[in-house]
Amino acid sequence: MADISLSRVAKSFGRTTVVRPLDLDIRSGEFIVVLGPSGCGKSTLLRMIAGLEEISGGSISIGGRVVDALEPRERGCAMVFQNYALYPHMTVADNIGYALKVAGVGRTERRARVEAVAATLGLEGLLDRRPAQLSGGQRQRVAMGRAMIRSPQVFLFDEPLSNLDAKLRVQMRIEIRRLHDRLAATSIFVTHDQVEAMTLADRIVVLDAGRIEQVGTPSEVYHRPATRFVAGFLGSPPMNLIDATVGSDGTLEFADGSALSVPGVRAEPGRAVTLGIRPEAMAVGAMALDRPVQGRFALEFVEHLGPTALAHGRFADAAFVAQVPGELRTGATEGLAFGCDPTALHLFDRETGRRIDDAIAAGAAPATTSVEAASAEHH
Amino acid sequence: MIERTPVLDAVTHTILALGFVVAVAPFLVVGIAASHDLFHVNLVPMPLVPGGHFVENMTAAWIRADLGVKLLNSLIFALGVAFGKVIVSALTAYAIVYFRFPGRHLLFWAIFVTLMLPLEVRIVPTYAVAANVLGPWQGILDILGVTWLAEHFAGVRLDLQFGLLNSYAGLILPLVATATGTFLYRQFFLTVPDELAEAAKMDGAGPIRFFFDVLLPLSRNNIAALATIMFLWAWNQYLWPLLVTTDPSHATAVIELKRLIPNEGGIPEWNIAMAGTLIVMLPTLLVVVVMQRWFVRGLVATEK
Amino acid sequence: MEKRTTFRQWWIGVAFAVPQIVLIFTFFYWPAGQAVYWSLTLQQPWGGGNIWVGFDNFRQILSDPLYWNSVVRSIVFALVATGLSMGIALILAVFVDRGLTGSRIHRVVMIWPYGIAAPALALAFRFMMAPEAGFLSSLNRLWPGLWDPGLDGVDAMIEVIVAFSWKYVGYDFVFFLAALQGIPRALSEAAALDGAGWFRRLRDVQLPLLTPTVFFLLVIDITESFQDSFGIVDIMTAGGPARATELMVYKVYFDGFKGFDYSGAAAQSIVLMILIVALTILQFRFIEKRVHYR
Secondary structure (H helix, E strand, O other), X not given: OOOEEEEEEEEEEOOEEEEEEEEEEEOOOOEEXXXXXXXXXXXXXHHHHHOOOOOOEEEEXXXXXXXXXXXXXXXXXXXXXXXXXXXXXOOHHHHHHHHHHHOOOOHHHHHHHHHHHHHHHOOHHHOOOOHHHOXXXXXXXXXXXXXXXXXXXXXXXXXXXXXXOHHHHHHHHHHHXXXXXXXXXXXXXXXXXXXXXHHHOOEEEEEEOOEEXXXXXXXHHHHOOOEHHHHHHOOOOOOEEEEEEEOOOOEEEOOOOOEEEOOOEOOOOOOEEEEEEOHHHOEEHHHHHHOOEEEEEEEEEEEEOOOEEEEEXXXXXXXXXXXXXXXXXXXXXXXXXXXXXHHHEEEEEOOOOEEOOOOEXXXXXXXXXXXXXXXHHHO | OOOOOHHHHHHHHHHHHHHHHHHHHHHHHHHHHOOOOHHHHOOOOOOOOOOOOHHHHHHHHHHHOOHHHHHHHHHHHHHHHHHHHHHHHHHHHHHHHHEOOOOHHHHHHHHHHHXXXXXXXXXXXXXXXXXXXXXXXXXXXXXXOHHHHHHHHHOOXXXXXXXXXXXXXXXXXXXXXXXXXXXXXXXXXXXXXXXXXXXXXXXXXOHHHHHHHHHHHHOHHHHHHHHHHHHHHHHOOOHHHHHHOOOHHHOOHHHHHHHHOOOOOOOOOHHHHHHHHHHHHHHHXXXXXXXXXXXXXXXXXXXX | OOOOOOEOOHHHHXXXXXXXXXHHHHHHHHHHHHHHHHHOEEEOOOOOOEXXXXXXXXXXXXXXXXXHHHHHHHHHHHHHHHHHHHHHHHHHHHHHOOXXXXXXXXXXXXXXXXXXXXXXXXXXXXXXXXXXXXXXXXXXXXXXOOOOOOOOHXXXXXXXXXXXXXXXXXXHHHHHHHHHHHOOHHHHHHHHHOOOOHHHHHHHHHHHHHHHHXXXXXXXXXXXXXXXXXXXXXXXXXXOOOOOOXXXXXXXXXXXXXXXXXXXXXXXXXXXXXXXXXXXXXXXXXXXXXXXXX
């Protein structure tokens, strides 16, 4: 167990900056998921902690010890690689036990420890096989076993589930979390999959273009996205984001001339903002009528997903999605009413992309006249 | 693909049969000629039914060209070159691929250039080096002025002499000094996933452990292919052994063939010449047949 | 291409490279440099001083008709032997690639000749093509004196070319077959659906895609014809009759080791080196870029 502290850590390859100077403190025993799109620098960040990549600036300490000049083996970290990186010519037992062999642990003790690890992972019968003779899930387990064998202070996972099929992925996800809870080591898990992030993490670090966008619990990141990027990246389907200007009389005005009346808007009039509404935070049709915020969007088509459906259309000249009950059948072409609570709206500064905190007062009185949204026929 | 092409199929079979005959006939002719007596082998055309003097001719060729010793020499020579190549090239390729040291690119190109110039075209000066392998190093000392300094101040005359003529080292080393194998390994090392080296680092292995525990075992196929190719290449060498082995006791089997060429005048003893030829080519033919897979793989890979 | 992961202990890398560095310096760069030095000086064999003569050695060999004779013979040998072995190899590879019954055996057998030492096959062919024994001598029964490589230069040249080509058919075959089998089946199948018959597919799809292999083999075969020909010539004709088969490498050997003219031999070596380097550069710079379809 060890806490990890990153201070002004940066990485650049020649002129390209991959990770901008960032600070991050990870508590001992915490499960941190670093989430971001491909190329955001998340793997580089992980590899810098592992010691596989030199840092260009700043400093990393693990368990209170600055590790900047230490080799990977001296840092007390173990890593699970995306493609597992099992040694193809060694048996499962040799793969798991290689670190002990390098460390000079005797044959009998090695065998005992390998068997113990194999037992926790359900690999007992496979110890004499080679990686090529294993299934994807089994290889994944061997890779985990190899990481566990040295009882490391820190586990590093580099998109370890991305090569598995959907069903196995769910199963391994649960297993990884269970192992983490039992071993109580600090874990850092890199992924681009938001479901993995939401289900595994104690805290999520959202990374974009080498910069930390937000650090927070899954709930914080979902309910109070700190930036427009986080808002758009988390959630499926993604949050609707529409550019708007704050009007003078509690409205948001859109580029196409339409407006939405939002009770309790506190942002100063004239400010350029981006409005965010999650598709799942809306009610549509008749159910929308008793909501404080009401609008109407032009429906284009409906995607049926079983229990729910997604209504795709356009609102204020932008693509718009609302999640609706699965039985919704509508031939409406002139438009579909939607409604939501003011607290379900997120406002982001259009310049900086940052969330405008307390932009909308909670518990505002329901508006009476509000439907001014444009429909498709006007264009 | 379903295709009815009876005429084309007939043509295919005919051409391939012809090719087969052309490829195999010389082997058969050598074998049959080696079984005739002096009279029959010189009939025109030579009878294609084997005669009964095979063992007798083989024995004669064996004794006349002293093939027992020569085949052993060839074996040591070819194995030496094969092992030397396999080892030296692996080490160098590892250095080039897995390390960043000053002058790495220079080294890469210095090795690459050796691919271009085969031994045959620089045979004269290479021979001089073999005559005194320390010559180049003496040359360096001369150029640097060390020789002069030593003579003037220490009164010692530096004269490095070490001949490699008529030695296995002289036969083997110059043939190891080219880049063929290095590039074979390099290509292979480049395809080894980076993660394996990283995993090894995480497991605490340093560069030497990684090389012996991971990289070499993974290279088994390439080692087999390279060793096969190099064994054949060395066994079949002619010009270099001809020059370096002035003393017949160090000669290789291939250069002994020259002694079996029938003399002008008299009835040519082709039966014995062919028996010798058979003995010399059988080992390589055997290697090609047994190691076919590695041989083809090595051929295609070393030239890329 | 570069590795993402390398080891920090670069001195270990250097240590690993030392054997190769020592070897190529001693047996490659020093001799190559020595050849340049000798070609520019006049040197007494083994000891004695050398006198700087500039390009005199080159002038001398270039004005020597015997040298030009060896150049012409080498070029004839290289072109005919290369054309012959590549042509036959291509035909065989194309038919083997059809995959009819028995093609498996052909794939195995066609490669055997390449495993044979040039001098050994030279001796075998010398017997088969001898004027008074073997098989070609049958011709002399019908037309006395028609075939005699011991006296007729053209016959001697034919003899060495046939022997060399026999060996290299196997070599070229390996590469042609590998290239043919590297062409995606889907291409041929698409062409078949387009209504192209076997020959059309061969001409329009497969042969164009073989161009890189053709040029690659052209360079390799020509280079090999400079080197591997030595054993064949030495065993079959010893350069004769009347220097009709005196190829460049053979002349270097003869002048250097039999005639003890190191400076002349060195100058010839330099010319040979320049030729081969030029061919290699041509292959890398020019041909490779032009004929790759990727």
